[in-house]
C-alpha cells in the first residue's frame with residue numbers, strides 16, 4: 274500500500290533511511306511520498322527518491338519555514354530547478370498554520386500565494402495543503418487562486434465536522450494520519466466516513482503521529498500506515514483490504530504514481 278505523506282528527510286528517519294524504506298517494503302508499504310518543506314529539504318527528498326524504489330518526492334515551502342525564502346525570485350528559481358526532477362509528484366506542502374504565531378500569518382500567506390502562482394505553471398502536479406486551525410483562511414486563499422479544487426489535498430486533516438464539510442464543498446481531497454487511531458479522537462475517526470470514497474487518502478506524516486497500537490514508538494515510520502487505514506475501514510464497516518485498495522487507487526490517480534509492486 275501507499276503512504277501518501279511522510280518526511281524521510283527528517284531527523285530520526287533520514288540517518289537510517291535505507292532501513293526505514295526496507296521496513297516499509299517488508300510491511301507491504303511498497304510506495305511512499307516524502308514531502309519537501311523547503312527547497313533544501315526538497316533536494317534531500319529528491320535524493321532519497323532517486324536512491325529508493327517506490328519513493329517519490331514533492332516540492333514545497335511549509336508555512337513554518339515561510340521566512341526561509343523571503344525573495345520571490347529565489348523561490349521561482351528553486352521551483353524551476355527542482356520541479357524538473359522526475360521523482361517530483363506534487364507541489365507542497367504549503368499552507369497556513371495558526372497554531373503558532375511564528376512565522377506571522379502575513380508571511381505564511383505570502384509564501385502560500387507565491388507557490389499557488391507558481392503552481393499555475395505546472396498544471397499536471399497536485400498540491401498538498403498544510404492547514405492547522407486555519408481552514409477558513411486557507412480555503413479563501415485557495416479559492417482566490419483560481420486553481421481547480423480537485424488539484425488539492427488537505428493533508429493530516431484534524432478539523433471539525435463543519436470544517437470538513439467546507440473542504441468537501443470546496444472540492445478537495447482529504448487525507449488522514451494516525452491521529453484517527455487515538456482514543457481521544459473518536460469524533461475525528463467517525464468524521465472520516467463523511468468523505469466520499471473517491472476523495473479520501475491515508476498517510477503517516479512520519480516521523481510524527483505514530484498510530485495506535487504503536488503510539489509509544491518514536492519516530493513514526495511509513496510501515497505503520499496500515500493502522501490508519503484499519504481504523505478508517507472499521508468506522509465505515511468496510512473490509513480493510515477493500516478500503517486499502519480504494520485509498521491506494523485514489524493516491525495513484527491523484528499523484529499520478531506508477532503501478533505498485535505488491536497489493
Ligand SMILES: [Zn+2]
Pocket residue numbers: 278279280308366478
Ligand atoms: Zn508533513
